[in-house]
Amino acid sequence: MAAMRYVRILCAAFLCGCAGAESRGGNTGGTLAMSTGGDPDVLVPSLLQTTTAAQVVDLVYDRLADIGDSLNVVGDRGFTPRLADRWTWAKDSMSIAFHLNPNAKWHDGQPVRSNDVRFTIASTKDSTLGSPAASVITNIDSVSTPDSATAVFWFHARSPQQFYDAVYQLPIMPEHVWTGIAPAGWRGSEAAKHPIGSGQYRFVRWIPRAAVELAADTANYRGAPKLSRVIWSIAPDFTSALTRFLTGETDLFPQLRPENLREVAKHPELKTQSYRGLAYVFAQFNLRDPADHERPHPIFGNRDLRRALTMATDRAALVRSVYDTLALPALGPTLRVYPTTDPNLRQIPFDLPRARAILDSLGWRVTTADSMRTRNGRPLRFTMSVPKSSQVRVQLAVLLQEQFRRAGVKMDVEQLDFPVLAEKDRKRTIDATIGQWNTQPSPGAVRGSWGTEGSRSANGNNFGSYESPVFDAYIDSALASFDQAHRKRYFTAAYETIIQDAPAIWLAEPKQVIGYHSRLQLAPLRSDAFWIHIPDWSIPRDKRIARDSVPAAPAPAQSAGQKAP
Amino acid sequence: MLRYIARRLAQAAVIVAIVATITFALIHLAPGDPFSAVLDNPNVSESVRQTLRAQYGLDRPLPEQYIRYVGALAHGELGWSFSHDRPVLEVLGSALPNTLLLMVVALFGGFALGILLALIQVSRRGSIVDRVIGGITLLFFSMPDFWLAILALLGLTYWLPIFPVAGAVDPVMHEYMGFAGRLFDRLKHLALPALTLTLLASATVARYQRAALLDVLPADYIRTARLKGLTEREILRRHALRNALLPIITLIGLSFPALLTGAFFIERIFAWPGMGYAVVNAIGTRDYPLVVGGVIIGSIMVTVGSLIADLLYAWADPRLRGH
Numbered sequence: 001m002a003a004m005r006y007v008r009i010l011c012a013a014f015l016c017g018c019a020g021a022e023s024r025g026g027n028t029g030g031t032l033a034m035s036t037g038g039d040p041d042v043l044v045p046s047l048l049q050t051t052t053a054a055q056v057v058d059l060v061y062d063r064l065a066d067i068g069d070s071l072n073v074v075g076d077r078g079f080t081p082r083l084a085d086r087w088t089w090a091k092d093s094m095s096i097a098f099h100l101n102p103n104a105k106w107h108d109g110q111p112v113r114s115n116d117v118r119f120t121i122a123s124t125k126d127s128t129l130g131s132p133a134a135s136v137i138t139n140i141d142s143v144s145t146p147d148s149a150t151a152v153f154w155f156h157a158r159s160p161q162q163f164y165d166a167v168y169q170l171p172i173m174p175e176h177v178w179t180g181i182a183p184a185g186w187r188g189s190e191a192a193k194h195p196i197g198s199g200q201y202r203f204v205r206w207i208p209r210a211a212v213e214l215a216a217d218t219a220n221y222r223g224a225p226k227l228s229r230v231i232w233s234i235a236p237d238f239t240s241a242l243t244r245f246l247t248g249e250t251d252l253f254p255q256l257r258p259e260n261l262r263e264v265a266k267h268p269e270l271k272t273q274s275y276r277g278l279a280y281v282f283a284q285f286n287l288r289d290p291a292d293h294e295r296p297h298p299i300f301g302n303r304d305l306r307r308a309l310t311m312a313t314d315r316a317a318l319v320r321s322v323y324d325t326l327a328l329p330a331l332g333p334t335l336r337v338y339p340t341t342d343p344n345l346r347q348i349p350f351d352l353p354r355a356r357a358i359l360d361s362l363g364w365r366v367t368t369a370d371s372m373r374t375r376n377g378r379p380l381r382f383t384m385s386v387p388k389s390s391q392v393r394v395q396l397a398v399l400l401q402e403q404f405r406r407a408g409v410k411m412d413v414e415q416l417d418f419p420v421l422a423e424k425d426r427k428r429t430i431d432a433t434i435g436q437w438n439t440q441p442s443p444g445a446v447r448g449s450w451g452t453e454g455s456r457s458a459n460g461n462n463f464g465s466y467e468s469p470v471f472d473a474y475i476d477s478a479l480a481s482f483d484q485a486h487r488k489r490y491f492t493a494a495y496e497t498i499i500q501d502a503p504a505i506w507l508a509e510p511k512q513v514i515g516y517h518s519r520l521q522l523a524p525l526r527s528d529a530f531w532i533h534i535p536d537w538s539i540p541r542d543k544r545i546a547r548d549s550v551p552a553a554p555a556p557a558q559s560a561g562q563k564a565p
Numbered sequence: 566m567l568r569y570i571a572r573r574l575a576q577a578a579v580i581v582a583i584v585a586t587i588t589f590a591l592i593h594l595a596p597g598d599p600f601s602a603v604l605d606n607p608n609v610s611e612s613v614r615q616t617l618r619a620q621y622g623l624d625r626p627l628p629e630q631y632i633r634y635v636g637a638l639a640h641g642e643l644g645w646s647f648s649h650d651r652p653v654l655e656v657l658g659s660a661l662p663n664t665l666l667l668m669v670v671a672l673f674g675g676f677a678l679g680i681l682l683a684l685i686q687v688s689r690r691g692s693i694v695d696r697v698i699g700g701i702t703l704l705f706f707s708m709p710d711f712w713l714a715i716l717a718l719l720g721l722t723y724w725l726p727i728f729p730v731a732g733a734v735d736p737v738m739h740e741y742m743g744f745a746g747r748l749f750d751r752l753k754h755l756a757l758p759a760l761t762l763t764l765l766a767s768a769t770v771a772r773y774q775r776a777a778l779l780d781v782l783p784a785d786y787i788r789t790a791r792l793k794g795l796t797e798r799e800i801l802r803r804h805a806l807r808n809a810l811l812p813i814i815t816l817i818g819l820s821f822p823a824l825l826t827g828a829f830f831i832e833r834i835f836a837w838p839g840m841g842y843a844v845v846n847a848i849g850t851r852d853y854p855l856v857v858g859g860v861i862i863g864s865i866m867v868t869v870g871s872l873i874a875d876l877l878y879a880w881a882d883p884r885l886r887g888h
Contacts, residue, residue, distance in 0.1 A: 038846075130616035208656075209838040211732075240718060240836055243723050419599075
């Protein structure tokens with residue numbers, strides 16, 4: 001009986017879906033089920049850290065304007081209207097007035113007002129919230145609201161990236177939902193578990209350790225999205241998540257590894273698509289002595305030795321072995337996708353005989369029976385720490401170990417839990433580590449990860465303590481430059497400075513590969529967020545299956561009570 | 566008897582307190598903290614991490630954190646989960662029924678299958694059937710639980726797509742099914758993790774039960790039964806099995822920790838939303854309260870399980886009732 005009821009619901013839903021699709025005359029309807037490895041950490045735009053949370057939030061919330069697929073961050077070129085349908089620059093460029101789309105509404109029916117914009121920025125800057133985004137909007141002084149449809153951003157200084165800072169970092173949050181909750185209690189609040197946004201998808205439910213579901217906001221001011229539902233199906237084990245995709249339980253698997261591609265190719269109904277991500281991988285040396293940070297590292301304190309180690313590394317072979325064709329050797333602390341990156345940056349070449357000669361000249365000579373180098377009785381030996389959760393980084397370390405061995409350098413590989421490695425990084429007690437920075441469309445993050453400020457500040461992320469006034473000056477000049485050609489020239493000089501100083505071996509710039517069912521029709525995948533165009537993805541009606549015909553669930557009632565930790 | 570139970574419960578409380586204290590100390594002394602794991606984002610500054618640590622009281626000295634934790638525990642609170650942003654009791658409260666379901670199914674299934682296999686082996690002892698079953702049970706007995714889980718996952722969901730891959734229900738369709746559909750969906754998702762845990766448990770039980778049966782077969786009362794003209798099958802079922810079940814009751818108590826730890830890894834592989842799934846993730850993210858809370862609940866389950874086994878043993882063996 002119940003099974004019959006289920007069939008009836010499906011039939012009715014199918015008919016409704018057909019009628020809806022016909023009435024809109026478009027290719028709407030269908031469910032996208034996506035395999036993911038973990039729950040979102042928190043569904044608050046200013047607090048989230050995980051990719052799953054970013055995916056959900058980017059579809060539920062809207063920004064004032066969206067960065068274009070070219071990822072230009074200078075001025076407003078390429079940005080497209082979202083909540084703001086237009087904007088006006090002040091003559092002195094110290095402020096930008098955003099004019100809100102009068103049709104924009106929150107998913108609870110309230111209109112989007114300029115107060116919401118002011119509230120979003122003010123709350124993110126509130127130190128009691130502890131927002132990771134606070135450090136990237138420091139140039140924004142405040143937001144004023146001359147009327148309910150205009151939000152004016154005021155800046156501390158003119159900057160080429162001030163428009164990007166204002167619109168990219170934060171989706172706008174509804175003041176009326178959050179205003180009664182103390183910032184310190186946001187993470188645990190009910191409002192964080194039932195987000196109300198203004199995006200083309202509205203939140204339906206989050207079953208921890210099982211699924212997150214969104215449904216199309218058919219009355220959205222930007223129009224209804226093509227897919228009716230988006231569901232993240234959570235499985236923490238990689239094999240389980242992949243198997244879900246291979247067996248058709250899900251339509252999309254965004255974390256394919258090179259070794260999975262052959263298996264995917266056995267299924268004619270499955271496809272893959274690669275795109276350039278925003279991450280680079282490197283082997284970083286600690287330039288300070290782990291036991292006494294005032295002294296240089298006994299091995300890596302020497303620039304020539306670091307250059308010799310770089311010369312001893314066949315990066316092309318390393319990348320080919322680990323990533324096959326899914327990565328390129330990294331150019332430096334940058335990405336090819338940045339318009340400011342010169343793909344012909346001058347590199348330290350792979351030259352093993354020359355590396356050996358440099359090490360000899362530095363007094364590190366092969367004296368032991370196992371062909372390892374020593375100097376004054378001290379072996380040329382160090383430890384490379386890697387997170388054991390990253391198969392790729394472990395593989396890179398093992399291959400690097402073999403390449404260094406050929407140069408007479410003994411490298412031990414230490415596999416650590418990620419929190420343990422993070423703690424050692426923070427305290428600067430590592431010798432060397434294979435790290436990865438996941439960056440943003442702006443190349444400016446390089447200042448914190450490789451600049452002097454990031455090395456000396458207790459809050460800094462320059463864990464290898466590389467310091468170069470020349471590099472800092474070039475980066476500062478590049479970031480302050482409004483002219484794209486000048487900007488590129490300064491960045492090139494900065495990158496070439498750091499490449500020649502070799503505080504790290506720049507290993508790989510991985511491509512990202514998503515696997516998807518051929519019934520899905522994708523839109524272009526953007527480097528910083530492949531999911532951003534999901535509202536434009538579709539499933540043709542002749543390729544739909546049972547799950548595509550399920551009606552979207554009604555939005556749950558909002559309760560914004562506070563539960564503080 | 567009541568005094569005995571009270572004494573055992575008091576002992577159990579002391580054991581749980583000691584285990585909780587050791588776990589609290591170990592997890593806090595392990596390098597890293599819940600907020601150092603956000604390191605892959607170069608925009609997250611140390612000051613933000615410090616703010617987060619302060620919000621959750623992690624900037625206080627460890628003894629102070631411990632005293633606060635014990636104080637909260639005395640009020641029946643297990644703290645606040647950093648990774649779930651919910652009270653630990655709520656997280657474990659929603660996960661515990663799933664773990665118990667898995668364990669109970671595996672316990673009954675494992676013991677029933679194990680005893681059946683042992684009976685078949687003993688009734689055909691020395692034959693090829695005995696040796697094949699012995700080999701198979703030895704294989705499962707020595708196989709790591711996570712390995713068997715991965716094999717079952719690939720074998721019965723991918724190569725032979727009989728069962729769903731993971732989860733407790735179909736996340737896409739479950740909400741839209743009728744009662745029977747939901748029940749079937751739940752059973753279908755339970756089958757594979759339960760089968761894996763059952764196979765692991767039954768291998769242990771079969772080996773113990775076979776040895777116990779072989780121990781009682783030379784006894785005088787078995788010889789008497791044979792002289793009375795009973796068939797070998799009746800002898801096994803009526804006399805040998807009943808007497809050989811006593812050591813198996815002890816095994817029930819011993820199985821609880823094994824089932825619980827087995828469930829922990831199996832839950833992760835099959836994304837079964839139980840305690841193991843929650844706690845194993847919590848160890849990786851250094852979610853201290855959730856780890857300690859999980860260990861407390863786990864140790865309560867184990868100590869209560871062994872108490873029940875002891876009581877069952879006393880009930881089953883008249884010689885022990887007086888003690």
